[in-house]
Amino acid sequence: MPLFRFRGGAKVAGRKDLTSDRGIVTPPLPPVLHIPLQQHVGNPAVPAVRVGEHVVKGQLIADAKGTISAPVHAPTSGHVTRIGAHTAPHPSGLPVMTLSLEPDGKETWIRLPEPLDLQVATGAQIAQRVAEAGVVGMGGAAFPAAVKLNQGQRYRLDLLILNGAECEPYLTCDDRLMRERPEQLIAGIRIMMQALAVERAVIAVEDNKHISFTILREACAGDPGIDTVYVPARYPMGSSKHLVKAVTGREAPATGLTAEMGVIVHNVATAFAVYEAVALGKPLISRIVTVSGKALRRPENYDALIGTPVSWLVQQSGGLASEPRQVLMGGPMMGEPLPNLDVPITKGTTGVLFLEGTEVADKNVMPCIGCGSCVTVCPSGLLPLEMAKMLQHEDIDGADRIGLRDCISCGSCNYVCPSHIPLVQFFNYGKGRLRNQDQEKKQHERIKILTEQRRQRLEDGTATAPSTPGMNERNDGASER
Ligand code: SF4
Numbered sequence: 001m002p003l004f005r006f007r008g009g010a011k012v013a014g015r016k017d018l019t020s021d022r023g024i025v026t027p028p029l030p031p032v033l034h035i036p037l038q039q040h041v042g043n044p045a046v047p048a049v050r051v052g053e054h055v056v057k058g059q060l061i062a063d064a065k066g067t068i069s070a071p072v073h074a075p076t077s078g079h080v081t082r083i084g085a086h087t088a089p090h091p092s093g094l095p096v097m098t099l100s101l102e103p104d105g106k107e108t109w110i111r112l113p114e115p116l117d118l119q120v121a122t123g124a125q126i127a128q129r130v131a132e133a134g135v136v137g138m139g140g141a142a143f144p145a146a147v148k149l150n151q152g153q154r155y156r157l158d159l160l161i162l163n164g165a166e167c168e169p170y171l172t173c174d175d176r177l178m179r180e181r182p183e184q185l186i187a188g189i190r191i192m193m194q195a196l197a198v199e200r201a202v203i204a205v206e207d208n209k210h211i212s213f214t215i216l217r218e219a220c221a222g223d224p225g226i227d228t229v230y231v232p233a234r235y236p237m238g239s240s241k242h243l244v245k246a247v248t249g250r251e252a253p254a255t256g257l258t259a260e261m262g263v264i265v266h267n268v269a270t271a272f273a274v275y276e277a278v279a280l281g282k283p284l285i286s287r288i289v290t291v292s293g294k295a296l297r298r299p300e301n302y303d304a305l306i307g308t309p310v311s312w313l314v315q316q317s318g319g320l321a322s323e324p325r326q327v328l329m330g331g332p333m334m335g336e337p338l339p340n341l342d343v344p345i346t347k348g349t350t351g352v353l354f355l356e357g358t359e360v361a362d363k364n365v366m367p368c369i370g371c372g373s374c375v376t377v378c379p380s381g382l383l384p385l386e387m388a389k390m391l392q393h394e395d396i397d398g399a400d401r402i403g404l405r406d407c408i409s410c411g412s413c414n415y416v417c418p419s420h421i422p423l424v425q426f427f428n429y430g431k432g433r434l435r436n437q438d439q440e441k442k443q444h445e446r447i448k449i450l451t452e453q454r455r456q457r458l459e460d461g462t463a464t465a466p467s468t469p470g471m472n473e474r475n476d477g478a479s480e481r
């Protein structure tokens, strides 16, 4: 299959050799699991159990709230010891409602739902099962997978791309999954194709993962609808829009979806979770995570239960070899510093890195020398230097005009900047400000519409007289009953 070039991108040091040959290891049960109810894009899940309750493995412990949300299931059997937001750790460092569970060591499973009969299952039924299993995008985005599997109803789709690029340095969790569980992965791809009603799927693997590529090519040899393709190891190849461009030549609009181009992109680990949900009836309660970096004694790929504290995995890896200069959740390009080691593995955690001084670039910030490297490398065709200048002067609208919303926060500009200017921090700050502005604008427009509707009703004589607070209270109570 011919490949197409995408603009920009950086050649980054892979540093995957620390774990690429380490097979997937299942760690022992930790003494406690901290399970956040917000592990996905959308509304947080709502607790479905109480403190003190005994739960079994796979039991629903928090319900999805709305369409863009995901339920959460017990990763093992045990007792719920706490549900709260203030003391529980979360990767964001913010207080997020979290359920703590003390395992009883028995690993007693709930009775799982019967596998779906794929001979007769509709796309909507498959998506429903995936939603009930709490499957989210496992490449880090954590967008509810069922919502994307329903896109076939809105868009004319012709291709599913499985993202096996894993372009972030250090991370090898997808690589190990592709090597060790290819049959289940291919079965998950077929299920996704059925849900999306597409006849073609392509597994895109970076050209530095020859073993995975060969294994997958053999595993799907008998299936004319599924193909494997090498994509260049060029960061950020794992970004869905750039992957679509590289594989199909189609360019999705900056603020649009790849579905508008007829293509849906799912991570390979999501395909595996879809297989487990649909063919085995299993909810998403564990994931493969790379724990790496030279400050760690024994880097590994763990199949960890959701909620496992990072400190437990460090202990399984023989502890720290030296004081890390940086501890990151995710890869070094887009990962976030960890607030502490009690933070749990969530559905979107691809890796945790313990980097020593030699692995972290010298961060002394110097003035811009106008070299233009950030412009050359930007895969979104932006002018990072100009945007950063504007944001430094709080000119949010100016940065918006020259494309701030198109920035995918990939960190390529940071990586190549010889002056170590923290460009992506400016962009994340600016995008946060834009989000707030948008929300305020929406709120303002809503109030304007409501005021106008009320004015019209008053003019028509159909508006009711304003109620007294006491009457409102009584009315609210009556309507609830
Ligand atoms: S972080 Fe944004 S501006 Fe920088 S290279 Fe990536 S997309 Fe371009």
Ligand code: SF4
Pocket (backbone or CB within 6 Å): 367, 368, 369, 370, 371, 372, 373, 374, 375, 385, 416, 417, 418, 419, 420, 421
């Ligand atoms: S890469 Fe850094 S030094 Fe070079 S133009 Fe961009 S901001 Fe300036």
